[in-house]
Amino acid sequence: MEFVDVIRERRSTRAYRETPVERETLLRVLDAGRLAPSARNEQGWKFVAVQNRDKIEKLYHACNEEGFVKEAPVIIAACGTNPDYIMRCGQPAYTIDVSIALTHIMLRAADLGLGSCWLGAFNEKKVKEVLDIPDKVRVVALLTLGYSKFQPQQKSRKQFDEVVCFDRWK
Secondary structure, three states, X not given: OOHHHHHHHOOEOOOEOOOXXXXXXXXXXXXXXXXXXXXXXXXXXXXEEEOOHHHHHHHHHHOOOOHHHHHOOEEEEEEEOOOOOEOOOOOEHHHHHHHHHHHHHHHHHHHOOXXXXXXXXXXXXXXXHHXXXXXXXXXXXXXEEEOEOOOOOOOOOOOHHHXXXXXXXX
C-alpha cells in the first residue's frame, strides 16, 4: 500500500477479532515507535506492550470499562520517561515526543493490517499500578492493537482550507 493510502485508510478500531498479533508483527510495529524523531533526540519514551489477559482485564477497569479495551489482543502503554524537560517554546517535550512515536506505531500497524485506537480516557495511577510503572514516568496514552472485526466507517474530515493557511493566520 502507498504511504498516503495508509494515512487515508487508517481508522480507530473499537472491535477486535480474537486472533493474537504475531510476535514478529508486534515487534515491527513497536520498532516504528523507536525510530520516531524526538526533541534533542532524547528518545524519552518507553512502550509497555501488554498481551497478558489478566493485565488487560485490569487495564480495562483503569479505562472506565470501555468494552473494546477488554477485546484487544494487545494494549500498548506509551510512556514519557523525562517529564521535566520543557522545550524552549514552553511545551513539555514528553507529550509531543510520545505522541509522534505513537503515531508512527499506529501508521505501521495500519500498514501491516492491524487496527488500533488511541486512548486518553484512563486512570493513570491505576495503569501505573497494573504495569509497575515508576512514579516519575508519565503514561501519555494507551493504544489498543489487533485485527479489526470490520473496517470502521470513515469519519468526516474538515476541508483543507479550514485547517491550513499560508504566511499568516486566517
